[in-house]
Amino acid sequence: MDQATTPQAEKELLDSLKVAIVEIDNERAREAARKVITAGIDPRKAISYSIKEAADEVGKKFDCGDLFIAHLVMVGDLMDEVSAILEENIPSDQLTKKRIIVIATVQGDVHSVGKNLVSVVLRAGGFEVHDLGVDVPSFQIIQRAKEVKADMIALSSLLTTTMPYQKEVIEDLTSMGLRSRFKVMIGGGPVTREYAVQIGADGYGKDAFEAVEEAKRVLA
Amino acid sequence: MKFAGINQGGEPQTVFAHERERKRPPMISLLDIAERTQTGEKVEDKTWDMCVFQTISELVKKYDLKFPGNCCFINTDDALVERAFAAGLECLERLGICCLTTRRRVRLTRDEILTAIREAPREILMGEGRDQRVWKQRKVEGRERLNVCPGHHSPYTEELAPLVVKNFAQIPRTDFIEGFNFTKVDGREIIGPPLEVYASRRQLGWMREGVRKAGRPGLAVVYYPINTRAEDLICVMDPDHGLRRTDGILLSLLPDLKMEQDMLSAAIVYEEYGSFKLSGSFALAGGFCGGVEGAIVEGIAKPLAAMIAYRDYIHYTGVEHIHTLNARQILLPGVNWARSVVNQALNRYTNTICMRWIIPTSGPGTEISLLEIAMQSLEAPLNGMNLYAPRHCRTTVNHGQTPFEAEWMIEVADAAVDQGIDRQTGNELLRRIAQRLEGEKPAQGYDVTECYDLVSHKPKPEYERIYLRVKDQLKEMGLELS
Numbered sequence: 001m002d003q004a005t006t007p008q009a010e011k012e013l014l015d016s017l018k019v020a021i022v023e024i025d026n027e028r029a030r031e032a033a034r035k036v037i038t039a040g041i042d043p044r045k046a047i048s049y050s051i052k053e054a055a056d057e058v059g060k061k062f063d064c065g066d067l068f069i070a071h072l073v074m075v076g077d078l079m080d081e082v083s084a085i086l087e088e089n090i091p092s093d094q095l096t097k098k099r100i101i102v103i104a105t106v107q108g109d110v111h112s113v114g115k116n117l118v119s120v121v122l123r124a125g126g127f128e129v130h131d132l133g134v135d136v137p138s139f140q141i142i143q144r145a146k147e148v149k150a151d152m153i154a155l156s157s158l159l160t161t162t163m164p165y166q167k168e169v170i171e172d173l174t175s176m177g178l179r180s181r182f183k184v185m186i187g188g189g190p191v192t193r194e195y196a197v198q199i200g201a202d203g204y205g206k207d208a209f210e211a212v213e214e215a216k217r218v219l220a
Numbered sequence: 221m222k223f224a225g226i227n228q229g230g231e232p233q234t235v236f237a238h239e240r241e242r243k244r245p246p247m248i249s250l251l252d253i254a255e256r257t258q259t260g261e262k263v264e265d266k267t268w269d270m271c272v273f274q275t276i277s278e279l280v281k282k283y284d285l286k287f288p289g290n291c292c293f294i295n296t297d298d299a300l301v302e303r304a305f306a307a308g309l310e311c312l313e314r315l316g317i318c319c320l321t322t323r324r325r326v327r328l329t330r331d332e333i334l335t336a337i338r339e340a341p342r343e344i345l346m347g348e349g350r351d352q353r354v355w356k357q358r359k360v361e362g363r364e365r366l367n368v369c370p371g372h373h374s375p376y377t378e379e380l381a382p383l384v385v386k387n388f389a390q391i392p393r394t395d396f397i398e399g400f401n402f403t404k405v406d407g408r409e410i411i412g413p414p415l416e417v418y419a420s421r422r423q424l425g426w427m428r429e430g431v432r433k434a435g436r437p438g439l440a441v442v443y444y445p446i447n448t449r450a451e452d453l454i455c456v457m458d459p460d461h462g463l464r465r466t467d468g469i470l471l472s473l474l475p476d477l478k479m480e481q482d483m484l485s486a487a488i489v490y491e492e493y494g495s496f497k498l499s500g501s502f503a504l505a506g507g508f509c510g511g512v513e514g515a516i517v518e519g520i521a522k523p524l525a526a527m528i529a530y531r532d533y534i535h536y537t538g539v540e541h542i543h544t545l546n547a548r549q550i551l552l553p554g555v556n557w558a559r560s561v562v563n564q565a566l567n568r569y570t571n572t573i574c575m576r577w578i579i580p581t582s583g584p585g586t587e588i589s590l591l592e593i594a595m596q597s598l599e600a601p602l603n604g605m606n607l608y609a610p611r612h613c614r615t616t617v618n619h620g621q622t623p624f625e626a627e628w629m630i631e632v633a634d635a636a637v638d639q640g641i642d643r644q645t646g647n648e649l650l651r652r653i654a655q656r657l658e659g660e661k662p663a664q665g666y667d668v669t670e671c672y673d674l675v676s677h678k679p680k681p682e683y684e685r686i687y688l689r690v691k692d693q694l695k696e697m698g699l700e701l702s
Contacts, residue, residue, distance in 0.1 A: 062506075063543070063548075065505075065511065065541070065552055065553075068273075068505075068506050068507065068508070068509075068510050068514075069506065069507050069508055069542075070269070070270060070273035070507075070508050070510065073266070073269070073270065108416075108447055108449065110320055110448060110474065110480060112265075112475075113475050113504060113507060116269075116507075117542065133265060159401065159446075159447060160375045160401045160403045160410075160617070161401065161403070161410045161411070161416055161419070162447065163403065164409050164411035168411070189614070190375055190615070190616055190617070192616055206614075207546045
């Protein structure tokens with residue numbers, strides 16, 4: 001810590017970074033992140049406190065209807081930017097690797113709202129998320145999961161007739177000998193926890209917030 | 221503010237066919253739309269989504285759309301309705317529609333939108349013989365009883381399907397019935413186009429069988445797509461065993477003004493065949509349109525876009541919220557109000573035939589569900605909407621609805637019409653029901669066979685007791701139920 005940085009000043013700096021992220025003030029957030037570095041504060045503290053607290057607060061505001069999906073996308077972008085500034089100053093052997101999730105709406109289904117919501121909430125929850133979009137075939141999902149060395153594959157489906165494609169991904173993973181490499185979480189309007197158990201998924205999220213908790217639980 | 225050539229809130233303009241041909245350019249054709257989906261500018265998903273958010277946020281400010289406060293469930297500010305319509309129109313003009321298949325933007329001119337608004341019909345004839353019905357656009361605070369679609373848009377198992385259809389067709393006020401989804405057909409899991417095509421045709425087979433068994437063979441049925449691939453949408457066209465020219469199909473635009481080429485292909489085919497088309501045209505507050513004010517803008521733009529892109533003339537319209545659709549909360553401030561503004565605007569300035577999709581956060585067989593349905597059904601006549609398919613927002617197989625919720629929906633809406641409730645009185649009633657629902661949590665409810673007897677077409681005794689209790693509560697609140 002810089003000689004001039006008292007615990008009080010450190011808290012103020014970390015709080016100012018948090019507030020700038022919650023208010024989606026990009027310029028102020030970048031500046032606050034740089035100040036954290038200049039002040040000699042451990043950047044890992046800023047990640048574990050400012051960014052995490054900001055994500056929690058944004059989640060609460062979304063839950064209350066004060067923020068919308070678009071805001072979550074913007075917050076996600078900003079958190080990536082701020083994290084990059086902070087991580088530049090952390091020795092590579094001390095960097096905490098984010099858990100990686102590949103998410104998609106399965107083949108034959110073009111519904112995106114639920115998947116988008118889960119995607120942004122997972123991102124705000126501290127995961128690295130690769131969103132492949134809608135109507136994505138099983139092999140494409142698996143291929144991408146291999147490429148980015150994902151920890152988890154999250155699959156959404158709104159139609160009862162596309163739910164079997166969630167099962168197909170799990171079956172393909174098994175037949176390719178990759179089942180143990182990726183956890184699989186499923187969700188979507190007609191999908192239930194019973195169905196998740198039935199097809200051998202590792203997790204199920206009834207909604208976006210439950211999905212984040214479930215992802216944390218499954219990947220713990 | 222003037223919207224040249226379209227209704228200004230008065231009686232419908234009468235335009236004779238020959239006059240229409242001479243004076244007015246035709247509505248933009250579906251083939252024009254098809255070309256634009258191939259030639260429009262490329263747009264990435266995220267760019268589009270954020271552009272929707274930015275544009276709508278600007279329009280909310282420009283047109284000064286603001287929720288007046290928690291006690292407002294029904295809008296009574298006509299000047300606001302006018303501004304909201306102008307915002308919706310400008311939204312569609314500025315954004316156009318995003319084709320999800322080609323990732324291209326379909327641009328529309330203001331003239332093209334206004335022409336489409338003028339050309340759209342205000343009534344749709346459906347069904348055959350003595351089961352033929354006319355679906356109409358309703359008036360705000362209208363005094364005519366509403367059109368009714370009692371159910372489906374919900375998954376069932378194949379054992380129950382024909383019996384459920386029969387039960388919905390037995391409701392005397394039913395004007396059409398929508399289809400349903402299912403996971404298995406002939407005991408096989410439905411996966412891939414061949415099984416989807418077969419399942420689609422089975423759905424129509426069961427629908428036709430169900431209405432025949434109810435003694436209403438001519439009753440219009442609406443195909444609920446098993447999937448949105450073109451082959452699944454078109455394969456049901458079959459006057460003998462499937463979709464007749466007098467039946468309909470659900471071809472919905474996706475949220476955030478997104479369309480699909482497969483849907484457009486089906487729209488082109490059905491336009492020639494003659495079937496009417498429906499669209500899910502509500503906006504989703506909390507999504508990329510923003511809050512309830514932004515949802516008003518999308519809620520007005522979306523049915524107009526669906527009308528132009530797919531020739532949909534009947535729409536379930538208004539505003540829902542991500543959190544209520546997910547059954548996280550029963551009521552959220554401003555959602556009812558926003559829905560009210562959207563429908564009043566569409567009724568006042570367009571021919572859009574609006575329906576209220578009754579979508580409680582609680583499942584069948586519960587007191588909360590009946591209260592939610594009462595609240596939503598009351599809104600319909602006040603805002604000029606017909607009644608559409610009450611079902612649990614988190615419906616799962618055999619768990620979405622029973623015919624009893626539909627009968628309750630009709631009973632409440634009829635009482636409001638017969639009592640001559642206006643927007644002010646309606647607002648007060650809604651406030652009282654909302655007060656009653658305060659602090660309640662969405663209730664999961666029961667499977668259809670647990671709370672309803674499909675053989676004798678009546679609710680199970682416990683459900684009937686709940687119904688009588690809710691009815692008493694509403695009477696005390698001031699609704700004159702029999």
